[in-house]
Amino acid sequence: MTDKDKQTNELDDSAPHALFSRVEKNIAYIETALGNSTDLVIRHIQLNKTKCAVLFIDGLVDKHTVQNFLMEALMLEMPKRRVSVTTLYNTIKDASLPIGELEEVKQFKDLFSRLLSGETLLLLDEETSALAASTKGWRDRGVQETNSESVIRGPKEAFTETLRTNTALVRRKIKDPKLRIDGKVIGRVTQTEIAVIYVDGLADESVVEEVHSRLDAIDIDGVLESGYLEEYIEDAHFSPFPTVYYSERPDAIAGGLLEGKVAIITDGTPNVLLVPALFVNFLQSSEDYYQRYDIGTFIRLLRLLSFCVALFMPSLYIAFTTFHQEMIPPSLLISLAAQREGVPFPAFVEALLMEFTFEILREAGVRLPKAVGSAVSIVGALVLGESAVQAGLVSPAMVIVVALTAISSFVFPSYNMAIPIRMLRFLFMILAATFGLYGIILGLIALIIHMCSLKSFGSPYMSPFAPLTTKDQKDVLVRFPHWGLFSRPSTQAKNNQGRTSHSSRGGQS
Template identity: 50%
Template sequence: MVDVIDYRDMPFSTELAGNIDIIQTIYNHSTDIKTRTFPLAGSKEAFLLFIDGMVNEALLDLHVLAPLLQARTDTSHIDFAYICSIVTTSQLTIVTSFEDLLKHIANGCVALLVDQLPFGIAVGVAGWQQRGIEEPAAESIIRGPREGFTETLSVNTSMLRRKIKDPSLKLKPLQVGRYTKTSVIIAHIDGIANHALVEEVRSRIEKIDIDGVLESGYIEGLIEDHPYSPFPQIQVTERPDVVSASLLEGKIGIMVDGTPFCLIAPTTFFAMLQSPEDYYQRYIISSFIRWLRFLFLIISLLLPSLYVAVLTFHQEMVPTSLLLSIAKSREDIPFPALVEALLMEVSFEALREAGVRLPKQVGSAVSIVGALVIGQAATSAGLVSSPMVMVVAITGIASFLLPQYSAGIAIRLLRFPIMFLSGMFGLLGLMLGVIAIIIHLCSLRSLGVPYLQPLAPMKWSEMLDSFMRAPIWNNRKRPSLTGRKKSIRQSSFKRSDHGEEGASS
């Protein structure tokens, strides 16, 4: 049994053999650790250490190992400057403790130790296999850049730099996870984002003490204000243009190594109902689609509950001919309207999840065919009525209009308790459920920012771009949800200016 070495803040020794013994003890029984000992400048020994598969071995051989082996032998003084003069790579870093050296090794660097030197050198020649830039799979694109983040953090930050070229874009690095040591980047634009908000995000992430972070969902669940709420308080996206637009509004991006999904905070309920394409199309069309989205949000949340409440307690509200038609279709149904609605809703949600989890080639076919077959079979067997099948189908279509998947899940989840209230108390129960949801939304905060802003608290100047899409030329100010630093985003602009120039030309 080999004792576990506490290498935190352990300094290097000037004796190379002792340093090698410590490293070999730390990486005991690790077959992917590659080492090599060789003479340097004739009189001293050097030691190389790297992880197989995380280093570009062609660069290592050409720019690191070959120059070191061919170094002149007529020198007696070897220091960091001498190493820099012979190693032909740009990334060389002095590390003074084993902990720092092992962090660099885990990130794809090569460790170089030289006899009589009281420090190590991390050489950056990382080169592991990675996925190329592709169109985001979770966010369909109608108009806009067809590129999405990847699992490599350096690629994601470079994509962000390509969008925002100003040096005021700041990328602050952090590390989370005792074992995974996952790299996390806090992105914001200095001078636009509220400094106190940036420090709050940094403080919350630094307080995380967990064994590992494998996806940005870990960070989201550990820093959000209300973890027991079904509503997401942090926006998730894998589109660089969405992150860039959010940073220009004063928001903060949180990028996690190993996942293409970036977090955006703070966010609001209305931001969850907006799509990036709203700002790439003509504002009249985008406004109409946004109104349609609000309408179908209400339908997705309340239509089954309204159907249950009316059929159970308020039949007088239905026109006589329609009521007779519904009664005829339900005369052989053995279940009350509430049980019928629950049976169909649960079946539809199960089919939807099955379509998501199955391979793409068969997922959509299974969900569509399954819905048709089950709906027809249930109607023929007398388990559910035809109007209920239509209500569930319209509700399912309405839920697809929500652009944010996490917000759509929250609406789908809340549909069931409102359905129970409607089945027990009728329209009174439905209204009680709606009031409870509104009160809950008013109490939510996203990093301290009210979740229903600009509706609650009311901000008339920002209402235009919440319920409809304001024209680009009329959108002069940034949202005030993160402060009022540099609130003017463009100079005053009049449409008549273009008309006069065109007439004069």
């Protein structure tokens, strides 16, 4: 019980529950509670001989709204004859203010959260409830083009840091009354707003409930990014594989909602979570559905291939060149052997060296300011390329292997699936250097068993491969034309499977 209270508001311990009746006392209390913060604006006014105060946080409110619709209305449109404070309060509440969202506030807890999220408070003397006008308006980035998940064909917009903008972006995609947006506040100190979005009737109720209960169980001081939530609610904490999907593309999230998934928007980050997440989801891009199905299918197969290349290429190279020379075609063997003449390191060390160099370069490239970026790419080309070969440190074939691996790991539409591959690659390299192909196969078996053991919010991670669902294969490795995607994935949208009617296809049949 105490945990629950603590979670909802840390200020509880010191704050009295109800507002005082004297406006000065309220103001004094608020000022003390906020430690005389300089961005707290307090405007004392007299309305109809009653002492009032308007409070807001500078920078969080839209000053234009406060000025035109609140102050102006209060100062100019008050009743002329003297009325009681209660009448005045009710008049302001019900009639005077041309503001869309106006709420009564009776508790300090509520008052603080509203004040600090950009609402403007009106306190009246001798009245134990304040009025909170929604005047939220701060500088944000605006809806911009996505950086991390760009597409050729398809909407370019991306989520922003503002929760309301993000919910609006989803609403604009799905204009169905059954789209549900449930609010939540997580983070004792940050008081971060969370929205859980799903389409009622499509999403499995048990999954929605599970999402709610897992989110409610979180007790943390601050949530700065959806990654905080992800680590709390994911099914497999110790697996390198992500069991929560995230995207900053509204169309990808809307597509997930239409498949019966549940989205979680966190205020302050453009990355929106989507559950349940299956392995195949990470290999699919929303563009697969915008381009024609044939190229969509081809690209999906290409991604699966690059998944294998990115994971196994260096280890296979090590295994073949140090254990299974008989499996290399003779002319290739001669060429590889010629390249290795004079290379001082074993193939494993050579591969490790190059892979680490690449990981270092990659990390440097992400963090560096843009101005220095070109310097890194020049140095990187020297370290990973011709110069390393000419210096006799690595063989040219290894450079090609590492480069191919690196490029392949960038093919995935979702960045967080590239992460387990990056890490497991080293594991497989060690296995290959120790046991050759035998080690790789053992590792692969262990990997597949592990992946099959994973679940994401009740859905088997490897479905629809394991368990095999024939009906769901239409949108996994191949993408059927849209008129052929007649049903939603059966593991997620249990209630409402139908998607198209067969008569809807135009043209000749």
